[in-house]
Amino acid sequence: MFVKQLSVFIENREGRLEQVTEVLANEGINILSISMADTTEYGMLRMIVSDPQKAKKALVEEGFSAMLTDVIAVKLEDRVGEMHKMTHILCSLSLNIEYMYALASSGKRAMIVKASDGDAAVKALKDGGLVLFSSEEMCG
Amino acid sequence: MIWNETKECMSRDEMTCLQSARLVKLVDRVYHSVEFYRKKMQAVGLQPGDIRGVEDLQKLPFTTKDDLRSTYPFGLFAVPLSQITRIHASSGTTGKATVVGYTRHDLDIWSECVARCITMAGLGRSDIIQVAYGYGLFTGGLGAHYGVEKMGATVVPMSTGNTKKLITMMMDFGVTGIMCTPSYLLHIAEVIDEMGVKDKIKLKASINGAEPWTENMRLQIEQRLGIHSHDIYGLSEIMGPGVAADCMFHAGLHVQEDHFLPEIVDRTTFEPLSDGQTGELVISTLTKEGIPLIRYRTKDLTSITHGKCECGRTTARLAKFTGRSDDMLIIRGVNVFPSQIEAALLEMDETTPHYRMIVDRVDNLDTLEVQVEVEERYFSDEIRKLEKLSAKIAHVIQQAIGLAVKVKLVEPKSIERSEGKSQRVTDKRKFN
Numbered sequence: 177m178f179v180k181q182l183s184v185f186i187e188n189r190e191g192r193l194e195q196v197t198e199v200l201a202n203e204g205i206n207i208l209s210i211s212m213a214d215t216t217e218y219g220m221l222r223m224i225v226s227d228p229q230k231a232k233k234a235l236v237e238e239g240f241s242a243m244l245t246d247v248i249a250v251k252l253e254d255r256v257g258e259m260h261k262m263t264h265i266l267c268s269l270s271l272n273i274e275y276m277y278a279l280a281s282s283g284k285r286a287m288i289v290k291a292s293d294g295d296a297a298v299k300a301l302k303d304g305g306l307v308l309f310s311s312e313e314m315c316g
Numbered sequence: 317m318i319w320n321e322t323k324e325c326m327s328r329d330e331m332t333c334l335q336s337a338r339l340v341k342l343v344d345r346v347y348h349s350v351e352f353y354r355k356k357m358q359a360v361g362l363q364p365g366d367i368r369g370v371e372d373l374q375k376l377p378f379t380t381k382d383d384l385r386s387t388y389p390f391g392l393f394a395v396p397l398s399q400i401t402r403i404h405a406s407s408g409t410t411g412k413a414t415v416v417g418y419t420r421h422d423l424d425i426w427s428e429c430v431a432r433c434i435t436m437a438g439l440g441r442s443d444i445i446q447v448a449y450g451y452g453l454f455t456g457g458l459g460a461h462y463g464v465e466k467m468g469a470t471v472v473p474m475s476t477g478n479t480k481k482l483i484t485m486m487m488d489f490g491v492t493g494i495m496c497t498p499s500y501l502l503h504i505a506e507v508i509d510e511m512g513v514k515d516k517i518k519l520k521a522s523i524n525g526a527e528p529w530t531e532n533m534r535l536q537i538e539q540r541l542g543i544h545s546h547d548i549y550g551l552s553e554i555m556g557p558g559v560a561a562d563c564m565f566h567a568g569l570h571v572q573e574d575h576f577l578p579e580i581v582d583r584t585t586f587e588p589l590s591d592g593q594t595g596e597l598v599i600s601t602l603t604k605e606g607i608p609l610i611r612y613r614t615k616d617l618t619s620i621t622h623g624k625c626e627c628g629r630t631t632a633r634l635a636k637f638t639g640r641s642d643d644m645l646i647i648r649g650v651n652v653f654p655s656q657i658e659a660a661l662l663e664m665d666e667t668t669p670h671y672r673m674i675v676d677r678v679d680n681l682d683t684l685e686v687q688v689e690v691e692e693r694y695f696s697d698e699i700r701k702l703e704k705l706s707a708k709i710a711h712v713i714q715q716a717i718g719l720a721v722k723v724k725l726v727e728p729k730s731i732e733r734s735e736g737k738s739q740r741v742t743d744k745r746k747f748n
Contacts, residue, residue, distance in 0.1 A: 187727055
């Protein structure tokens with residue numbers, strides 16, 4: 177149970193991020209969540225969007241390095257201990273979190289997680305009683 | 317002071333006579349001892365007897381760096397290995413080094429030439445000289461070292477790497493002379509300022525070379541350190557540092573003409589040029605035994621003058637070098653060809669052969685950044701993997717060129733596609 181994340185490699189130069197968002201806006205693609213991992217030279221833009229396939233195609237056509245990555249969208253309630261429940265499950269099975277960021281869009285509240293072993297993480301989180309969003313639920 | 321007045325102040329007629337006699341012997345020797353030269357001369361119908369003096373020099377074919385590579389490692393040696401006392405090597409474009417061998421006599425002459433250059437800089441027996449070129453296969457360190465010993469001064473073999481220690485010893489020992497690359501000396505000057513010890517430095521003169529630099533940089537060194545700075549020229553194929561150097565009048569670099577016969581030729585037609593015209597420097601080694609070179613094309617661009625210098629020396633002088641006729645770059649004293657980087661990138665699956673080299677000088681030290689396009693399929697959404705990838709690319713390039721590089725990953729197809737290598741290189745250093 178994964179959702180497709182749109183990952184875009186962008187160099188740290190003026191206007192590059194603006195060009196990405198322009199392509200997405202023109203294609204009528206909604207950004208549900210966005211996270212930017214930056215180094216001194218380049219950044220990795222990670223997004224959950226309304227139509228990942230279409231977004232990737234449009235970006236590649238415009239010369240961007242865009243790819244789709246499987247990530248987990250864990251539904252989290254707005255209360256104390258929810259985040260810990262998730263990290264505790266992953267930690268107890270020695271699964272590493274490569275990166276994560278929050279999503280709060282159209283009533284959905286989730287943590288987007290990339291784990292070292294995606295399949296094992298999905299099983300563990302489900303077994304632990306957490307709810308995962310599917311691609312359809314997320315984008316639909 | 318002139319180290320060897322007999323040789324450095326000869327009349328032009330005497331010099332031509334000496335050079336002619338040595339050239340005739342040289343041609344005879346290589347014809348009979350080096351198959352490469354014999355075949356090359358036979359191919360153009362030349363017999364050793366056809367060369368009767370320097371006026372016949374132009375009948376002889378050129379020798380190039382490619383010839384050294386194709387005869388790797390010892391193909392151009394003119395004596396059996398048992399007579400070779402030392403070997404030096406410099407990096408080449410194809411991963412194979414250019415190898416040179418010296419007999420004991422060659423090493424003596426090398427030391428003699430360096431001793432002349434040190435004397436030109438006004439240093440003498442009572443001086444203490446730090447050699448801060450790298451010691452090893454590179455000719456800079458050992459070449460300078462034995463020159464100082466020959467001259468009779470005290471040598472401190474610092475090599476490179478620890479600037480603070482170098483400065484501490486400079487103060488504590490009362491060092492009066494230093495031999496290193498000009499950019500490194502400027503870096504040393506900065507660290508001296510940072511340490512606030514300028515008044516404890518007794519330095520009088522520096523002898524700098526192994527990389528291109530400008531007259532402005534020389535003046536900057538003189539001003540910052542309050543010393544005389546001198547330019548020394550050489551290349552490992554010919555010998556190493558000491559082929560030429562400039563005297564107190566800084567009116568060009570005096571060539572050790574009794575050992576090295578210089579010519580300037582047009583960089584495209586290879587026709588000889590007259591005094592004052594800029595072209596490629598071609599050198600024939602008149603006395604070298606280990607690996608004599610006939611009309612070796614240095615690819616260095618300069619002009620020559622034969623007039624007498626105010627210092628009293630009569631040896632021909634080379635103008636400050638203005639550049640190279642090939643795409644070789646000299647970065648931190650290391651010869652780098654863009655094709656070496658291309659070859660390294662082609663060896664890896666993860667990269668395309670599209671790259672850009674940015675050479676710069678930051679705080680007087682050369683830097684090399686290589687921008688590399690990464691194959692689409694090797695891209696990752698994880699920074700850790702990308703960092704690992706760029707470290708791997710840096711390692712492979714470093715292995716190929718022997719120089720630390722900074723690798724910058726760039727977007728695929730972001731590097732301009734064009735013919736010609738010059739566009740692959742941006743050299744931000746200012747030499748003119």
